[in-house]
Amino acid sequence: MVKDLSVSLSGLSLKNPVIPASGTFGFGVELSGSFDLNVLGGISLKGTTQEPRFGNPTPRIAECESGMINSVGLQNPGIEALVHEKVPALRKCYGGIVIANISGFSVEEYKTCCLLADRCEGIDLIEVNVSCPNVHNGGMAFGTDPASAAAVTRAVREVCRKPVFIKLSPNVTDIVSIARACEDAGADGLTLVNTFLGMRIDINRRKPVLANKMGGFSGRAVFPLALRMVWQVARSCRIPVMGCGGVASAEQVIEMMMAGATAVQVGAENLRNPFACPEIISSLPSVMDRLGIHSLKEIIGTV
Amino acid sequence: MEKSRFTIVSNRTVATQTHKLVLAAGDPDLLVGGEFVHLLIDGFYLRRPLSLCDREPGRITLLYKTVGEGTKALASLPEGTSLDVLTGLGKGFDPDACRESALLVAGGLGAAPLYLLCKELKAQGKQVIAVLGFNKADEIVLEDEFRALCDHVSIATLDGSAGTRGFVTDALAALQPSWDYFYTCGPAVMMKAVCQALDGPGEASLEERMGCGAGFCYCCTCETVSGAKRVCQDGPVFKKEELLW
Known part of the structure; x- marks a missing residue:
């Protein structure tokens, strides 16, 4: 029997729920020569700020058991280049859902960037990153306090016509209270989770492996942590959730959806296997068949 | 970029802490020296990038130092093991940038990508001088292979156990080679010194x-x-x- 992989996210129709997560898929065009991007449910673009950023010094990446730590530090060409160059370039080879991921160092910056992203024809949804662990005086600071997260949400919601999702940090005591604050402030949905703040030390050199000392831990190891947060938030909020964290297989996509995710982002796995998303998508129908699932929509939040 | 499964043909020690890995590679999407492959090693999360050292029909050769846990695990893999490999990565050396006479300057395993480049330069009928630097004699790799192809090969070792004692820049000063384009690969500090010492165009990996x-x-x-x-x-x-x- 033909399987229905499609999902509906804030009025947008996705052919399947699988979306490469922000920061693990560049601006999409980098992968356009390797496989047909149109198989994807959507693409979340690399985090973008108002001004261009070089990012952190190297090394920016460290190997871990079943995962990795990165401290890229929001290297990006700035919002003007995103809307005038990166998105139009992607649109030449990709017709699916495009998610702009926006970061900032002040509420004003979030607002300015989101407004430009909102007015960009090639962008369908805006994901507001209040959870980057790799930049100082911003990023994660907005996402670790309900009032700050709500303030950013409210400011952005005011200037956007497109769906606004807030990407939450797992580095908090109570993610549900922050999720609820975003929902109350007008968020259309939530993406969770961003990376877990982590660190490695090179015991030969007696120094941190990363030039920035700390970074964001992601990869297969974080899947159960992310899943738990998705489950907690999805049952406490009415707005849709994009689940993200350690997903590496079609089975885990289904697990995330049963926990309450409407769409599922694949992150670090893309760095191990640049073909992870198309491989997961192509194996979804057989896994659904084995589990007796006809349509993915019917399993969302069923656990 | 392509993802393939390549089988290990041989994987053995060729110098101190140095392994030579030959993979049966079908018809890989590989082009020139300076490009690399990205290997997935069982039990490790991130891939390991290794420069292409040589390619022949149906097989590729890679050299690697067994310095970290990942490369040590790679060194333990027997013949016949299948590896998940990404190919078609990186922008390699440009052999056409050299008109007639090339100077290759390598530090340690920097000799590996320069060897494939050397083959390409010789196939184009160009003169090639190679200056290869190592810490000590038992770390020397590819010397015979370079000697078989090059018009001149100089070796430098830091401890003087083979060739000129000192850095590649000392060997260059002693040799005073003539060339119109240089290519270098090795530790960043060495390549910086080479770029500063050589008055002329070139490229570094x-x-x-x-x-x-x-x-x-x-x-x-x-x-x-x-x-x-x-x-x-x-x-x-x-x-x-x-x-x-």
């Missing part, structure tokens, strides 16, 4: 801790005269004038 290896994770960024570049995708080979050396 950079190294940086990589994530994806294919230009989309932005982990291996370096600063150049024209701004931030990705070592894996915009390089690893950069023209001397692009580098901030």
Whole structure:
């Protein structure tokens, strides 16, 4: 029997729920020569700020058991280049859902960037990153306090016509209270989770492996942590959730959806296997068949 | 970029802490010296990038140092093991940039990608002088292979156990070679010294801790005269004038 992989996210129709997560898929065009991007449910673009950023010094990446730590530090060409160059370039080879991921160092910056992203024809949804662990005086600071997260949400919601999702940090005591604050402030949905703040030390050199000392831990190891947060938030909020964290297989996509995710982002796995998303998508129908699932929509939040 | 499964034909020690890995590679999407492959090793999360040292029909050769846990695990893999490999990565050396006479300057395993380049330069009928630097004699690799192809080969070792005692720059000063284009690969500090010592055009192959290896994770960024570049995708080979050396 033909399987229905499609999902509906804030009025947008996705052919399947699988979306490469922000920061693990560049601006999409980098992968356009390797496989047909149109198989994807959507693409979340690399985090973008108002001004261009070089990012952190190297090394920016460290190997871990079943995962990795990165401290890229929001290297990006700035919002003007995103809307005038990166998105139009992607649109030449990709017709699916495009998610702009926006970061900032002040509420004003979030607002300015989101407004430009909102007015960009090639962008369908805006994901507001209040959870980057790799930049100082911003990023994660907005996402670790309900009032700050709500303030950013409210400011952005005011200037956007497109769906606004807030990407939450797992580095908090109570993610549900922050999720609820975003929902109350007008968020259309939530993406969770961003990376877990982590660190490695090179015991030969007696120094941190990363030039920035700390970074964001992601990869297969974080899947159960992310899943738990998705489950907690999805049952406490009415707005849709994009689940993200350690997903590496079609089975885990289904697990995330049963926990309450409407769409599922694949992150670090893309760095191990640049073909992870198309491989997961192509194996979804057989896994659904084995589990007796006809349509993915019917399993969302069923656990 | 392509993902393939290659089988280990041989995987053995060729010098101190140095392994030579030969893979049966079908018809891989590989082009020139300076490009690299990205290997997945069982039990390790991130891939390991290794420069292409040689290619023949149906097989590729890679050299690697067994310095970390990942490369030690790789060194333990027997013949017949199947490896998950990404190919078609990186911008390699440009053999056409040299008119008639090339100078190759290698530090340690930097000799590996320069060997494939050397083959290409000789196939184009160009003169090639190679200056290869190592810490000590038992770390020397590819000397016979370079001697079989090159018009001249100089060896330098830091401890003087083979060739000129000192750095490659000492061997260069002693040799006073004539060339119209140089190519270098090795530790960054060595390549910087080479670029400063050589008065003429050339290119260098950079190294940086990589994530994806294919230009989309932005982990291996370096600063150049024209701004931030990705070592894996915009390089690893950069023209001397692009580098901030």
